[in-house]
Amino acid sequence: MWEYTDKVKEHFLNPRNVGTIEDADGVGEVGSLSCGDALTLTVSIENDIIKDAKFKTFGCASAIASSSALTEMIIGKHIDEAKEITNDDISDFLGGLPKEKMHCSVMGRDALERAIANYRGEKIEKKEGTIVCECFGITDLEIQRAVSENNLTTIDEVTSYVKAGGGCSNCHDEIQKIIDSSIGGGIQIIDKKPEKLTTVKKLKLIEETLEREIRPQLSKDGGDIELVDIDGNTVFVKLCGSCSTCKKSEMTLKNYVEAKLREFVTHEITVEEA
Amino acid sequence: MKPVYFDNNATTKVAPEVFEEMAPYFVEFYGNPSSMHSFGGQVASKVSEARQRIANLINASPDEIIITSCGSESDNTAIFSALRSNPGKKHIVTSMVEHPAIKNLFKHLEKDGYQTTFVPVDNKGRLNLDIFYNSLSENTAIVSLMWANNETGTLFPIEEIGKELKKRKITFHTDAVQAMGKIDIDVEKINVDMISFSGHKIHAPKGVGGLYVRKGTRFSPFLIGGHQEKGRRAGTENLASIIGLGKACELAEKHMTGENEKMKKLRDKLENELVKRIPNSFINGDLDNRLPNTSSISFEYVEGESILLMLDEYSICASSGSACTSGSLEPSHVLRAMGIPFTAAHGTIRFSLSVYNTEEEVDLVIEKMPQIIEKLRDMSPFWQEAVKEGKVKYKD
DSSP states (O other), X not given: OOOOOHHHHHHHHSOSSBSOOTTOSEEEEEEETTTTEEEEEEEEEETTEEEEEEEEEESOHHHHHHHHHHHHHHTTOBHHHHHTOOHHHHHHHTTOOOGGGHHHHHHHHHHHHHHXXXXXXXXXXXXXXXXXXXXXXXXXXXXXXXXXXXXXXXXXXXHHHHOTTSSSOTTHHHHHHHHHHHHHHHHHHHHHOOOOOOHHHHHHHHHHHIIIIIHHHHHHTTEEEEXXXXXXXXXXXXXXXXXXXXXXXXXXXXXXXXXXXXXXXXXXXXXXXX | OOOEEOBTTTOOOOOHHHHHHHTHHHHTSOOOTTOSSHHHHTTHHHHHHHHHHHHHHTTOOGGGEEEESOHHHHHHHHHHHHHHHSTTOOEEEEETTOOHHHHHHHHHHHHTTOEEEEEOBOTTOOBOHHHHHHHOOTTEEEEEOOSBOTTTOBBOOHHHHHHHHHHHTOEEEEEOTTTBTTBOOOTTTSOOSEEEEEGGGTTSOTTOEEXXXXXXXXXXXXXXXSOGGGGTSOSOOOHHHHHHHHHHHHXXXXXXXXXXXXXXXXXXXXXXXXXXXXXXXXXXXXXXXXXXXXXXXXXXXXXHHHHHHHHHTTTEEOEEOSGGGSSSSSOOHHHHHTTOOHHHHTTEEEEEOOTTOOHXXXXXXXXXXXXXXXHHHHHOHHHHHHHHTTOOOOOO
């Protein structure tokens, strides 16, 4: 049923480094019987180099192969280097995993993280964040992480990577919200980047705005406006035509001209009559 | 390498006699049975003959047999027919261990506003009859209960339930896809209104099935179109496959005692030897009321997919109730409904035999399974724990 690569099959049928290191320097345990996947990784470390690693796994061929691959990838590495290993690296090492099995590689990465944290004496909270998927006990932070690290865009993909949503489906709305906010957040970041406004750019924008937005409106009432000078963010203008004698010119300046310039150029603009 | 095929509840091979019987109806006699010309018309009698053979297997009359494309279609036909025939009734009843064709159909109808009851089972997969009978009312449009469970082989007490439902005048449907051909079904002795069955479980080709509808039962068609099947199921007849199904039913009737009994003995040998040789393993289901070919065995602390892939190395084919092999990430709903603990649910293997399996094949599985389980347990953190805690159990 699953299209497994030869390397996955090889690591499954002849797994490397099965076992437990006695008096290990670091232990990482993830998963559970109820989950259907569990991995215990033990490592021995000398001068921050991983000298040896062993695993015990309860799970499918992908889980066993991912664990075996992981141990091969980390032995001999400095823990800072090992810490950079992502679940995609594990999958790539195996020539790729079926997308429904990506969660097995995530399990490998999680076990490694815990083993290193354990070695460093860092306390990894059992579960940070709020549980979203009750069937598999997956939190919003875990889902967010999977989404942003792997550019996931659908609920199916989330299920493939962290299992959330693969049971009763009640959490699908929540998962979608997390996906949407992750993608949405990306776009907002691109939009909000403020560009530094140079003098030349400012002048051009002011001229354009006057030409496009302001003058046509004033001319409807027989009026006009002229740019006299710019000093920092203060724009000096002269109202002409019927505007020059209009009682509402003060209002026009502030409510209309200044508002438009603030909208299209910068919020810091003030308009004065020259 | 020739497969050592122990997955007959998933599908079966087409029997050689069935294939032979079908062969002329592709390239030589390919006419449409409904046609006016004699070239088409001549095959109509072959369809009638097939229908008679199907009816004989369950002691029905041929005009009580509607031929469909598969068990799932038969299930859908039965349920929707009952609902249309009883428009005022909005309550439907089934069990918690049904095949997805019934289970998901009921879930779908629930969303459409029907009131559903999923009757629970005990740890042997036996129906809770108290809850079942108490759930019935005048509002019940249909009860659908499988005759034999596809995962464990457990048989429901269809005869007893049929008597009760006849008294209460509630339409009774059974999905007998796994039961037909394996156990004796006699519609004269059992009060069931509709029975679903499927060709590819009894050595007929995939893509053909049927629905028995007792004479007098109100019926509303599912597939609407031409006048085939006396207006009860539209669609040009799947000529060759229907003839194949007829032949397969004839064979099944022949095999009902002798061959099925031999198959049962092989199944018994297989499971008894496995639980004897492998600690922390047990058989699931109602062992006193079970299909003669099915064996669901749980192996604690190891996972199903890995067992299957290792069996695959020896061309041994079986299936599993583990999460990894199901479509979703949850283990089989049947095992969960039976309360099989998680230590075992993920590590459950189903062996389902046919009359074509041999003792040599059984001996091969008996030889290889213990090694496979041992290898996987050596890798399992939970087995390590179990050993430390003295939880290793051999069956005496």
